[in-house]
Amino acid sequence: MNRWGSKKRIIWIAVIIILIAFATIGYVIRFRQLNQQYSIGTCEIVQAGESVIVDEIQYTVLSGELITAEEYAKRLNTDMSLLGLAAGDMVPIVQVQLYNGASEEKSIMNMFDGSFLCDLWSNGVDFELMEDMTGVLEAKETKIITVSAIMTKSDYQAKKNDSWRLRIMGWPARVEMSIPMSVGENVK
Known part of the structure; x- marks a missing residue:
């Protein structure tokens, strides 16, 4: 036994x-x-002011700004609740210039699945974009688009720094733009 x-x-x-x-x-x-x-080698980080070309369309970050939800609603002349914003929320805003260098019209990269990231890539916080960046650029046309997202007050306080990136394309051919964010006057 x-x-x-x-x-x-x-x-x-x-x-x-x-x-x-x-x-x-x-x-x-x-x-x-x-x-x-999802190889890390497919990620291309572009500094603000520099450009990246994807499918003959040139993407350049012009500026980045972090403002309060109240200030954002005031700029758009609308109510915060209609935008899905709450008191204390923050809104990162980035202007991106698009240029079609091709001799024919091209589709703009689908930025619907894009996101803002803060801090290191591995532990960043994603903030989904509020705009759907799809469309067509005519040959040799330049267009400036504004990209924004909603960030809650607690997320902002947890990730309060100036290391921001805008992911403008999903896997596997991801492009991220590094953005120095100027902080609005009402941001604490």
């Missing part, structure tokens, strides 16, 4: 070790697959 109990214990330990090994191997395979699919 004693001998059977020790064999049973050894079998259970072996089964547990095998299950842990399978789980570890599965996790490693999943991790490697994700890294191949």
